[in-house]
Amino acid sequence: xxxxxxxxxxxxxxxxxxxxxxxxxxxxxxxxxxxxxxxxxxxxxxxxxxxxxxxxxxxxxxxxxxxxxxxxxxxxxxxxxxxxxxxxxxxxxxxxxxxxxxxxxxxxxxxxx
Amino acid sequence: xxxxxxxxxxxxxxxxxxxxxxxxxxxxxxxxxxxxxxxxxxxxxxxxxxxxxxxxxxxxxxxxxxxxxxxxxxxxxxxxxxxxxxxxxxxxxxxxxxxxxxxxxxxxxx
Numbered sequence: 001x002x003x004x005x006x007x008x009x010x011x012x013x014x015x016x017x018x019x020x021x022x023x024x025x026x027x028x029x030x031x032x033x034x035x036x037x038x039x040x041x042x043x044x045x046x047x048x049x050x051x052x053x054x055x056x057x058x059x060x061x062x063x064x065x066x067x068x069x070x071x072x073x074x075x076x077x078x079x080x081x082x083x084x085x086x087x088x089x090x091x092x093x094x095x096x097x098x099x100x101x102x103x104x105x106x107x108x109x110x111x112x113x
Numbered sequence: 114x115x116x117x118x119x120x121x122x123x124x125x126x127x128x129x130x131x132x133x134x135x136x137x138x139x140x141x142x143x144x145x146x147x148x149x150x151x152x153x154x155x156x157x158x159x160x161x162x163x164x165x166x167x168x169x170x171x172x173x174x175x176x177x178x179x180x181x182x183x184x185x186x187x188x189x190x191x192x193x194x195x196x197x198x199x200x201x202x203x204x205x206x207x208x209x210x211x212x213x214x215x216x217x218x219x220x221x222x223x
Contacts, residue, residue, distance in 0.1 A: 004156070042200055042213025043157065091156045099204060102211065104156025 002026065004105035006092050012111045018080035021108045025073070025094030031055075033102060034067055034077050035091040043091055049075065050098060079110075087112045117201045122218040131188045133217050135201030138182050144203040146177060146184045151198045151216070160199075161186070188219075196221045 005024040013019050025032050030051050035043035046065065047057040052072040060067070064083070069075040079086055089109050093102040118136045125131045137146070145164050149157035161168060163175040163184070174187040188195055198216040 040215070042216050043211075044213070045211065093156065101159045101162070102157075104158065106154070107156055109154075 004092055004094055004103055006090075006105040006108055008108055009106065010109050010111075012113065013082055014113050015084055016081040018078065019082055019110065020076050020078045021090050021092075021110075023075045023077070023092030023105060025075075025092070026103055029094035029096050029103075030072070031095045031098055031100070032069055032075050033093040033095075034075070035093065035104075037089045037091055037107070039088070046077070055098070082110075082112045084112050086110060116212070117203070117214045119199075119201050119214060119217045121215065122220070124220045124222060125191055126222050127192055128190050131191050131195075131219060133186045133188075133199055133201075133219070134183060135186070136183045137201070137203060140181055140203055146175065146181075146201065146203050147211070148173070148175065148184075148186045149200045149202070149213075151200065157200060157213075191219075191221050193221050193223060195219060 004026055007022050011019055032049045034046045036046050037043040046060045047067045048055040049069045052069050065079055067077045087110055089107040091104050091107045093104045095102045145162050147162040148160045150160050151157040161170055161173045161175045163177050165177050165181060168175045176185045196219060198218050200213050200216040202211050202213055204211055
């Protein structure tokens with residue numbers, strides 16, 4: 001069974017530029033999550049989808065971050081414009097249901113200069 | 114948000130049993146206790162989950178006392194490949210999201 005796929009694996013941009021990350025969850029998983037992990041800290045949930053609907057986006061900085069899962073399968077997370085403090089690893093996870101085990105992708109490491 | 118407290122770091126020699134304790138004073142009745150493992154440059158990986166007493170799988174055991182205000186992850190006979198960060202967190206009805214703390218960095222020494 002293929003795991004959660006993410007791309008790109010690494011991205012370097014300058015502040016005020018925009019960037020997008022892509023995630024393809026495990027086939028059949030209805031729930032998809034985006035996390036931000038700053039160096040030395042645990043992952044912080046940004047947004048959670050159930051199929052193509054948003055379940056929780058309370059910690060998503062909506063002035064610069066956006067995410068979509070239009071067809072209920074893959075998802076994109078966008079940052080526009082990026083700030084220095086957005087440098088982090090962005091992790092995508094999926095699960096078969098809202099309270100089921102989450103499976104994480106390898107993450108995208110973002111560096112904002 | 115639900116909070117957990119774990120030691121920041123632990124060292125152990127290869128072959129020893131390692132116990133990592135987590136306190137979670139404000140756990141709710143419907144919450145399950147879950148542990149994840151994270152290697153550098155990888156996403157967290159599910160290890161074990163429990164509600165009360167003891168749960169064992171092929172990689173670890175989880176001990177939960179009756180009051181459920183703490184839990185202990187037990188790794189039998191650790192090897193160098195067990196060097197990772199271990200997170201204790203809980204989820205359950207009404208708290209679909211996982212709230213990660215800073216985790217415990219386990220270093221296994223040869």
